[in-house]
Amino acid sequence: MNRTKLLEQLHDPHISWDIIVIGGGATGLGVAMDAAIRGYRTLLLEQADFAKGTSSRSTKLIHGGVRYLAQGKVALVLEALRERGLLLKNAAHVVRRQAFVIPYYNWWDGPFYTIGLRLYDVLAGKLSLGASRRISKEKTIEALPVIETKGLKGGIVYYDAQFDDTRLAVYLAQTAVDNGACVLNYMQVVGLLKDDTGRVSGVQARETENDSTYLLKAKTVVNATGVFVDAILRMENPQAEPLVRPSQGVHVVLDSSFLPGDNALLIPKTADGRVLFAVPWHNKVLVGTTDTLRRKVELEPQALEEEINFILDTAGQYLTRKPTRKDVCSVFAGLRPLAAQQGKRQSTKEISRNFKVMVTASGLVTITGGKWTIFRLMAERTVDAAIKAGKLLPKPCTTQSHPIHGNKPFVHCNSHLALYGADMPAIQQLMQQEPELAQKLHPDFPYTKAEVVWAARKEMARTVEDVLARRVRLLFLDARAALAAAPEVARLLSLELQKDETWREQQIAGFTALARHYIL
Numbered sequence: 133m134n135r136t137k138l139l140e141q142l143h144d145p146h147i148s149w150d151i152i153v154i155g156g157g158a159t160g161l162g163v164a165m166d167a168a169i170r171g172y173r174t175l176l177l178e179q180a181d182f183a184k185g186t187s188s189r190s191t192k193l194i195h196g197g198v199r200y201l202a203q204g205k206v207a208l209v210l211e212a213l214r215e216r217g218l219l220l221k222n223a224a225h226v227v228r229r230q231a232f233v234i235p236y237y238n239w240w241d242g243p244f245y246t247i248g249l250r251l252y253d254v255l256a257g258k259l260s261l262g263a264s265r266r267i268s269k270e271k272t273i274e275a276l277p278v279i280e281t282k283g284l285k286g287g288i289v290y291y292d293a294q295f296d297d298t299r300l301a302v303y304l305a306q307t308a309v310d311n312g313a314c315v316l317n318y319m320q321v322v323g324l325l326k327d328d329t330g331r332v333s334g335v336q337a338r339e340t341e342n343d344s345t346y347l348l349k350a351k352t353v354v355n356a357t358g359v360f361v362d363a364i365l366r367m368e369n370p371q372a373e374p375l376v377r378p379s380q381g382v383h384v385v386l387d388s389s390f391l392p393g394d395n396a397l398l399i400p401k402t403a404d405g406r407v408l409f410a411v412p413w414h415n416k417v418l419v420g421t422t423d424t425l426r427r428k429v430e431l432e433p434q435a436l437e438e439e440i441n442f443i444l445d446t447a448g449q450y451l452t453r454k455p456t457r458k459d460v461c462s463v464f465a466g467l468r469p470l471a472a473q474q475g476k477r478q479s480t481k482e483i484s485r486n487f488k489v490m491v492t493a494s495g496l497v498t499i500t501g502g503k504w505t506i507f508r509l510m511a512e513r514t515v516d517a518a519i520k521a522g523k524l525l526p527k528p529c530t531t532q533s534h535p536i537h538g539n540k541p542f543v544h545c546n547s548h549l550a551l552y553g554a555d556m557p558a559i560q561q562l563m564q565q566e567p568e569l570a571q572k573l574h575p576d577f578p579y580t581k582a583e584v585v586w587a588a589r590k591e592m593a594r595t596v597e598d599v600l601a602r603r604v605r606l607l608f609l610d611a612r613a614a615l616a617a618a619p620e621v622a623r624l625l626s627l628e629l630q631k632d633e634t635w636r637e638q639q640i641a642g643f644t645a646l647a648r649h650y651i652l
Contacts, residue, residue: 133309133315133592135317138315139316141314142314142346142348148173149173149348149351150351150352150522150524151163151174151175151351151354151518151522152174152175152176152350152352152354153174153175153176153177153356154335154353154354154357154364155355156182156301157178157183157184157185157357158186159356159499161182161183161301161304162507162508162510163499163511164304164305164308164313164315165304165313166512168307168309168312169529169531170515170527170530172515172524174313175314177320177321177337178315179319179320179321180317180318180431181594181595181597181602182302182305182317182592183298183301183302183602184431184602186358186359187297187358188297188298188601188602188608189383189464189465190503190504191383191421192296192411192418193294193295193409193411194216194219194220194227194294194505195216195292196209196212196213196216196255196292196505197212198248198249198400199406201252201255202248208486210255211509212505213252213255215508216256216292216293217256218259218508220259220261222533222535222536222539223303223535223536224539224541225538225553226295226300226303226538226551226553227293229292229294230291230292230411231290231395232289232396232398233275233289233395234288235272235279235280235284235287235450236287236288236400237284242266243266245288246265246266246288249264249290250264252290261291261292262291264290265288265289267288267289269287276393276397277392278390278453279397280449280451294411296414296551296605297504298605300536303537304507304536304537306538307534307536316339318339318594321335321337322336323335324367331494331495332368332492332495333353334347334349334350351522352497352518352519352521352522353496354497354498354514355496355498356514358467358469359376359378359429361469365492369492375500376469376470376500377425377470378425378427378428378429378468378469378470379423379424379425379467379470380426380466380468381420381422381424381466382420382443383419383421383463384419384443384444384455384460384463385413385460385461385462385464386416386455386460386461387416387417387461388417389453390410390451390455391410391417393412394412395412396412397411399446399450402442403446408421408446410447410451414548414605419443420443422439426467430467433465433466433467435463435464440463444460460652461611462607462608462611462650462651463650469502471488486501486502487506489510489513489517491517491520495521497514497521499513512529516529537553537554538553538555540554547578548579555590559582562586568581573604573617573620573621574606574614574617579606581620584621584625587603588629589628597642597643597646599621600618607646607650611647612651614643614650615643615644615647618647622636622643625639
């Protein structure tokens with residue numbers, strides 16, 4: 133992806149857009165990819181960086197949702213399990229199978245969880261990742277060497293999938309571009325255009341790097357802005373009723389010594405009736421999440437003290453080594469765009485991850501709710517609605533079998549570059565051509581200077597944050613290490629983007645201020 137060349141398309145008077153997608157998170161990128169693969173002239177605009185908001189702050193799981201099965205939401209689980217299976221085939225370089233262990237401390241919990249997870253397996257059908265099974269106390273300790281053994285009766289093993297959320301987001305953007313779409317980050321939609329009949333006919337957008345304004349027309353416009361959908365709806369109708377109830381999810385990242393090995397831990401019953409995950413991720417342990425109703429929508433939400441304490445205290449009840457605040461390598465928060473039913477008072481845990489597609493009287497298509505696992509299905513339904521709203525020539529969806537950029541069976545090798553899939557040889561070639569680029573950004577992590585160069589040239593990274601938060605995951609894994617790497621990343625980026633020393637210093641200062649919020 134070359135941002136300069138993509139931006140030039142906005143100046144081409146011969147290009148007529150079929151669909152403009154507002155929002156570059158999981159949903160918006162999925163919509164742009166689907167629309168482009170169907171052959172529609174597609175433009176996506178993201179106000180910040182791709183997956184800057186909620187889509188970079190997930191629990192890194194592609195899953196059916198065990199807790200939704202317990203709530204009786206079988207249809208939701210069924211579609212999520214199907215999408216999980218499709219992603220394992222279409223994005224094999226970034227999605228992989230993950231074993232989970234549920235320890236139980238009451239005899240009756242053993243058969244209860246076993247029956248539920250057997251149903252989980254049945255619903256997955258041919259796309260099952262392996263049969264769940266009950267294991268003894270001894271086998272549970274073997275699978276989770278750090279588990280609290282007092283009162284332990286046994287465990288249940290089951291399988292779901294894990295992924296890197298922002299790497300997948302980048303690959304969705306690249307897939308869209310590979311199929312003819314134009315996707316642009318740092319392009320903020322500031323207004324909607326309407327024709328003489330009052331129908332939405334395009335957008336007014338501001339390119340935030342140079343403050344240029346564009347009037348862009350399209351046959352249909354899709355609002356896929358996650359927790360910001362209400363802001364776009366108010367552009368169309370200032371009196372629009374809110375569609376979203378933002379729910380905050382917080383995660384803390386610990387050293388791998390807190391959960392050694394490859395198995396993830398699922399704590400099925402927390403003090404507030406939810407579940408808690410502890411998942412091995414990039415040689416760290418990701419622990420979360422919370423579910424806290426928030427009223428203010430932000431791009432950089434902050435973890436509340438009670439959320440951090442809840443995670444550490446709950447994890448400490450199940451681990452022999454109790455994590456404390458000083459053990460936290462990084463903490464991050466995200467806002468879920470829960471689609472609550474109008475007129476109903478519901479707690480966040482009662483609001484499922486169902487999604488809604490709606491079309492206003494003026495033809496604006498809005499998608500809200502959902503989760504990463506079902507982004508493809510959400511995109512399919514949204515594009516179907518956009519076709520009708522824009523009176524486009526109908527074309528079938530084929531994303532069920534379409535490989536995502538870089539797709540290559542997961543390679544179990546020591547190189548972290550396997551995550552780049554089919555692009556890995558090109559990055560290795562960069563390091564061969566310029567040996568300096570093979571050097572690490574930080575001695576404790578595998579990320580190299582070549583990845584910074586690659587992110588700038590091929591993945592539209594524009595800032596130090598883009599690189600350290602989303603192209604590589606250092607900010608989310610160890611915020612202090614990210615701070616140490618920031619000056620070198622700024623230097624490399626300034627060379628690639630032809631920026632001066634002032635820009636470099638501003639980038640370091642801005643990233644330093646940001647990273648401090650990830651440190652306790």
